[in-house]
Amino acid sequence: MSFFLSFLTGIVLFYSFQYFPFSTVFAILLFSIYLSIKRRFLLIFIILSGIAFAFVRYEPAKDISYIRGKEVVVRGIFESYPVKTENGMFMQSLNIKSAVDIKTGERLDELAGQEIMLFSDREFYHGSEYEIAIKFLRDRTRLNPGSWSSDGLYANLLDVSDLVYKRGLMGETEFPPCISKIQEFRYRLNRYIDENFKKDSGAFIAAITTGERANIDEELRDAFSATGLAHILSISGTHFGLFSVFLFGIFRFLIIALPYRILQRITIFLTPSQAAAILCLPFMLAYLSLSGGSIPAVRSFIMIGLFMLGLIIGRKGFWLNSLLFAAFVLVFWEPEVILDLSLQLSFLAVLFIGFSLWNKENEKKEDSRVFKYLKNAVLLTLSASIGTAPLVAYEFHYFSIISPISNLFIAPFIGFILIPLSVVSSFLFLITGYYVFTPVVSAVSDVSILLVRLLSDVPFADIKIPAFPLIIVLLFYAGFIFYFLSEKKRYTLIIPFVPIMIYLSISILEKKELDITYLDVGQGDSSVIELPDGKTIAIDTGRSGRETASFLKYRGKGAVEAVILSHAHPDHTGGLNYISKRFKIKDLWDSGRLIYPDTYLSNITHRTLSRGDIIEGNGYRIHVFHPYPEFYTMYGDEYIDANNDSLVLKIEGRNKSFLFTGDIEEEAEEDIVHLSRWLKSDVIKVPHHGSKVSAYEPFLKAVSPKFAVISTGRDNPFGHPHEEILDTLRGAKIFRTDLDGAIKIRESAKGLEIKTYKDFQFKRARSFRDEVKNIKRLFEKW
Secondary structure, eight states, X not given: OHHHHHHHHHHHHHHHHTTOHHHHHHHHHHHXXXXXXXXXXXXXXXXXXXXXXXXXXXOOOOOOGGGTTOEEEEXXXXXXXXXXXXXXXXXXXXXXEEEXXXXXXXXXXXXXXXXXXXXXXXXXXXXXXXXXXXXXXXOOOOOOTTOOOOOOEEEEEEEEEEEEEOHHHHTOOSSOHHHHHHHHHHHXXXXXXXXXXXXXHHHHHHHHHXXXXXXXXXXXXXXXXXXXXXXXXXXXXXXXXXXXXXXXXXXXXXHHTSOHHHHHHHHHHOOHHHHHHHHHHXXXXXXXXXXXXOHHHHHXXXXXXXXXXXXHHTOOOOHHHHHHHHHHHHHHHOGXXXXXXXXXXXXXXXXXXXXHHTTOOOOOTTOOHHHHHHHHHHHXXXXXXXXXXXXXXXHHOEEESSHHHHHHHHHHHIIIIIHHHHHHHHHHHHHHSOOTTHHHHHHHHHXXXXXXXXXXXXXXXEEEOOOOOHHHHHHHHHHHHHHHHTTTOGGGGGGGGHHHHXXXXXXXXXXXXXXXXXXXXXXXXXXXXXXXXXXXXXEOOTTTSHHHHHHHHHTTOSEEEEEEOOSSOHHHHXXXXXXXXXXXXXXEEEOSOOOOOGGGGSSSEEEEOOTTOEEEETTEEEEEEEOOTTOOOSSSOHHHHHHHTOOEEEEEOSSOEEEEOTTOOHHHHHHHGGGGGGTOOSEEEOGGGGOGGGOOHHHHHHHOOSEEEXXXXXXXXXXXXXXXXXHHTTTSEEEEHHHHOSEEEEEETTEEEEEXXXXXXXXXXXXXXXXXXXXXXXXXXX
């Protein structure tokens, strides 16, 4: 155990060095001194070996951002089978062997070895090599709190060259035959499931058998998360554990049921339990192959395999060694996996379950089996929930209250019925071509999904948790380490919860201020205003609504007081439907010039705003400057009309003011410039993403802002923001979502406090000052 733990410690220290170099060196010295005193010199060597191993395997990311938007001819191998997306396109992973820029003819050697995700209207065989023309998609990174940002490369297929390498189609691939065959089996099975089951049932069955989760829609994922069953959607310990129990029970029953003469011969060499364990292993290996070999699946297979091996050789109970060995195998294969969230959650759950069952005391022998099952099931669920709760709350901003009930009843129903039936049916399908239990699997899957949705709709099934500093998570787990090192003395069990209680006390007493976050939604607009009276307003939704919804979730919001739509264009209003499905929207405000489908306004109060309207609350006032009923544009087309119809709002706090301008152009700016002193504001959301058609100098002079925020997309094709408007705003400090990410401006007693998401992120430390900033970020929240 010490060997594995020391090696893993070395891996962790290597990655922590990148952000906290001085603290990490200090920690290494402390470890070395302590282990030297204990005369454990070998462990010092193992820790240093872990650091050296991670260093040797580390590959700094290449900066190939310049490739976005370019058309390139690439030659590469498809490393996955196609997955059909919601819009009917196919998505496949392509590993590039060589690339040439179509426009310049220049070889792009830095792309060799890069893996990209290709979207196309056709399916390519796994393992086949093609020469194709592709266009890399523009930068889709979104720098917002609560948003998942990916540095991956995505491209659309333009054309397939006449030069086609038939390796994959003829059966000869770049992959080992067994790997290629497994991928083919998974593809056939996924295709059958997709074509023969209902949408949600098929997606769910694919997730628990082949590990393919691409077809699970967000609504179903949210339902599983709310009930604390999100782990069911990722093949892990639950699946392998319950499936192995099912197989072990079946095989042991069959062995005992053998004729006495045969059973007697077997038991000369093996007990029924040992024989059953041996028979289980090939099936568990087959399930691992079928599942795609994800990190949780490999970890679970190793642990179950070691447990079965313990049964075979007559040694049991080394669960902690098994857990650490599984971690060692994974990080030895790929050191960066230690940063993977699914790995961290999976190991924390097993660790806390193991500790809860370790040296269990006061278990009454006269307890009935049912009572023991219920007691152990509740203990396991609570242990896993408590162990993972801080990290889940930090990353996903919720805590499932109903989790113990759903894991007590629904998880076993899925684990002991649906998983064995679906996996056995899958094996038989691959062997015979028939999915034997299709009607039963479909019915059980439908019932499971129905139960999950019913529980997720229970009031207060989960608690929305606003973002909190990372240091709370670290102190929680440090407290539990102290608890276990102190030989589990009861009074020390309160230590992990002390930081949480202190933070909650401070948060309750914290005075609410006017907070405005201008979100990075690409080439679009969306801002979230948190008012001093606790209400939340969203001005515009961006094109998809995903960034706004993610931020609202990050802030622990379940409802929005009002969504204000500035005008009809989809880069401002396209996300309304997405947000309305996930949050309770009380009011919808606009200029009265937008038309909605009938269903949109069924449960929402609609209010039309026009010049002169004022909305007041505790510590704030909202003024409406534009448009008014008589306003119509004299120049331009329908597109320009919609821009000039944008709502212009001014939010006044106790001492500072913020102007929101939508996409108004020069004609509308000229129409309201006479409001002069009313337009004067400390902060302006620059009209129309910084377009030159909105650079009307008298209007911007009337506003005369100290700070200007421009919401625009990276590498946008319009050239926003234009030089004309930047020159006009030269007296103000300018922030841009394409450069700074999300921008938060808070009105406080000290004035305006401004932070950008770019500065809010952890950065690789190149000096002691950088490390101090990173340490400071441990204690910060957005």
